[in-house]
Amino acid sequence: MVVRSDQPAKVFESIRQANNQMSSDQVVSGAQTMSEVIASSLAERQFSMILFGIFAALALLLASIGIYGVVSYLAGQRTHEIGVRMAMGARPRDVLRLVLGQGLKMAFLGVAVGIPAALALTRLMANYSSESVPPIQLRLQAWELY
Numbered sequence: 163m164v165v166r167s168d169q170p171a172k173v174f175e176s177i178r179q180a181n182n183q184m185s186s187d188q189v190v191s192g193a194q195t196m197s198e199v200i201a202s203s204l205a206e207r208q209f210s211m212i213l214f215g216i217f218a219a220l221a222l223l224l225a226s227i228g229i230y231g232v233v234s235y236l237a238g239q240r241t242h243e244i245g246v247r248m249a250m251g252a253r254p255r256d257v258l259r260l261v262l263g264q265g266l267k268m269a270f271l272g273v274a275v276g277i278p279a280a281l282a283l284t285r286l287m288a289n290y291s292s293e294s295v296p297p298i299q300l301r302l303q304a305w306e307l308y
Contacts, residue, residue, distance in 0.1 A: 170195045214287070229272070233265040 163177050167173040174193040181190050194202075239242075 164273060225272075229265070229269060233261070236264060237261050 165173055165177065170193075174190075177193075178190045181188055238263070244261075247257055247260075248254070
């Protein structure tokens with residue numbers, strides 16, 4: 163039975179009373195509002211998306227730490243070269259551009275590899291879903307949970 167009301171608790175009680183007056187053999191149980199029904203049906207999907215979001219944030223953190231480590235390692239390896247450049251009259255801005263340029267090359271390489279991998283994994287996640295959901299909608303749903 164579906165009933166529309168602004169005060170569901172009062173309606174549930176009046177339905178129970180009317181049912182008891184008509185037939186004491188019938189029992190009304192499991193009364194829920196529509197928002198409760200929707201929330202319970204979406205709970206598993208919401209948990210999965212929150213879990214995917216946490217793992218994505220963790221992956222972003224690890225990637226950031228990795229990029230920092232690689233750039234600092236490369237700069238450390240070139241300490242003597244940087245010192246020679248500075249001794250020969252290179253401006254600090256030029257040396258900074260050299261180091262950051264090398265880091266950006268590696269970052270762009272990572273993006274070039276990461277975007278196709280992310281698109282492939284999005285399709286895999288769409289296959290994991292119980293319903294047929296377009297990949298862009300899956301990304302938007304994950305974003306809406308935050």
